[in-house]
Amino acid sequence: MEAFADKQAGPAAASAAGTTARGEATRDAIRRAAEALFAAQGFSAVSMRDIAARVGVRASALYNHFPAKQDILAELMETHLLRLTAALDAVLPGAEASPAARLAAFARFHVRYHFDAADAVFLSYMELRSLAPENRARINALRGAYERRLRDILRDGQRSGAFRIEDPTIEAMALIAMLTGVTTWYDPAGRLSREAIEDIYVAMAARSVGLDHEEEASCSSGA
Amino acid sequence: MEAFADKQAGPAAASAAGTTARGEATRDAIRRAAEALFAAQGFSAVSMRDIAARVGVRASALYNHFPAKQDILAELMETHLLRLTAALDAVLPGAEASPAARLAAFARFHVRYHFDAADAVFLSYMELRSLAPENRARINALRGAYERRLRDILRDGQRSGAFRIEDPTIEAMALIAMLTGVTTWYDPAGRLSREAIEDIYVAMAARSVGLDHEEEASCSSGA
DNA sequence: CATATGAATGAACGACCGTTCATTTCATCG
DNA sequence: CGATGAAATGAACGGTCGTTCATTCATATG
Numbered sequence: 001m002e003a004f005a006d007k008q009a010g011p012a013a014a015s016a017a018g019t020t021a022r023g024e025a026t027r028d029a030i031r032r033a034a035e036a037l038f039a040a041q042g043f044s045a046v047s048m049r050d051i052a053a054r055v056g057v058r059a060s061a062l063y064n065h066f067p068a069k070q071d072i073l074a075e076l077m078e079t080h081l082l083r084l085t086a087a088l089d090a091v092l093p094g095a096e097a098s099p100a101a102r103l104a105a106f107a108r109f110h111v112r113y114h115f116d117a118a119d120a121v122f123l124s125y126m127e128l129r130s131l132a133p134e135n136r137a138r139i140n141a142l143r144g145a146y147e148r149r150l151r152d153i154l155r156d157g158q159r160s161g162a163f164r165i166e167d168p169t170i171e172a173m174a175l176i177a178m179l180t181g182v183t184t185w186y187d188p189a190g191r192l193s194r195e196a197i198e199d200i201y202v203a204m205a206a207r208s209v210g211l212d213h214e215e216e217a218s219c220s221s222g223a
Numbered sequence: 224m225e226a227f228a229d230k231q232a233g234p235a236a237a238s239a240a241g242t243t244a245r246g247e248a249t250r251d252a253i254r255r256a257a258e259a260l261f262a263a264q265g266f267s268a269v270s271m272r273d274i275a276a277r278v279g280v281r282a283s284a285l286y287n288h289f290p291a292k293q294d295i296l297a298e299l300m301e302t303h304l305l306r307l308t309a310a311l312d313a314v315l316p317g318a319e320a321s322p323a324a325r326l327a328a329f330a331r332f333h334v335r336y337h338f339d340a341a342d343a344v345f346l347s348y349m350e351l352r353s354l355a356p357e358n359r360a361r362i363n364a365l366r367g368a369y370e371r372r373l374r375d376i377l378r379d380g381q382r383s384g385a386f387r388i389e390d391p392t393i394e395a396m397a398l399i400a401m402l403t404g405v406t407t408w409y410d411p412a413g414r415l416s417r418e419a420i421e422d423i424y425v426a427m428a429a430r431s432v433g434l435d436h437e438e439e440a441s442c443s444s445g446a
Numbered sequence: 447c448a449t450a451t452g453a454a455t456g457a458a459c460g461a462c463c464g465t466t467c468a469t470t471t472c473a474t475c476g
Numbered sequence: 477c478g479a480t481g482a483a484a485t486g487a488a489c490g491g492t493c494g495t496t497c498a499t500t501c502a503t504a505t506g
Contacts, residue, residue, distance in 0.1 A: 023453060041352060044268035048494060061454045129264060166423045173408055174401045174427055181400025200389050204397055208431040271464060284484045
């Protein structure tokens, strides 16, 4: 009786009976397996049986946690983009900071974040085409919200005269493409540390908007 | 015409009887159809029947021209990369030109070429993973040969002091990622002309290596 | 303990996959 | 004109695909 009433209450009826903690663990394992496989081989090259095998379960069990293969991809992209944007907002200085400082913070954040979430990043940029139109529109909007942060920085810098750029919209996309490219070649065992790579990209981003007088400092700046 | 002239090549004896011109036309149609479909949906999301339907033929006919699906992709990538590198060498100034001029030429060429060959470019950068190891190694070498042109320009500029950069290898990959990104958003009906877009990217590339004093021209340069 | 309930199973489904092959079509050349 | 051989066909192959479903398993609570 009470169990019935609890049930009607909706999503809160979680721990009524059965095993819920184990279910959530499996769901998480599915997410991780799918992310790695989709990123490595592409969405349509990966079968539900592939994902299930990596989780240690049969394919039919996946449908206890996701209604369809496409929904795994959509959730992967959505949670990644939400986390990405939230993490960005947590470290990005507000409008009180200089555009140069905000740009540097953006570039460093983007590269650093991509070291650890390379699979999710790659997925979210590459597999939009594998999404049904409704999912694609939602994910695309999230991606746009992230890109907007950079575009706003560029526009502010352009207006204040700090940046010498032509088109904030295009340059934002160009910069993001450049920064995201790190996922295609980064090797943890490579010759450069993560910090060194971040520094290079931050410096390139700064120069690409026309400010680079930090070290040379020959004319217009302080000395 | 070409079909007749091509006779001496080993496996050919091409024009003995039957229809060779029509065969070559079909082969070409297969290439174009596969390129468009692979770029739009990804290699493994496209079936041989999809390609055949776009050509106007049955799937089994494809095997008169290519031994397997994978070989279509490999040939697409290989001819694209060979053409790309050859076209680059045709327009790139030699070592007698300044690194700045060579970098500008590279950037403009890359963006301009990608307007027309967006599908092939996208393919060659994205579908390496769909290739068997042997094909992948060959294609990867071709890609490396192209990237080497830019790396050499950056290194020359660094050595001569014209560029203020940290790491030519990484910056070459970053620049190529940036320039290639144009394929992800370029719209022929967009607000900017191709020339305008080229100019923006050329200017960004120049600034990203630390030279930007073309218009401001306050100190080190001529006037 | 009985039972309700979420999680996992194995079998099966229709559809589609890449590929093969015997056969047919058809423009060309001797 | 008839022979020739490349090109196209349609049927079929063994597999694999995403997904469904009746059933079984496992567990935590009343």
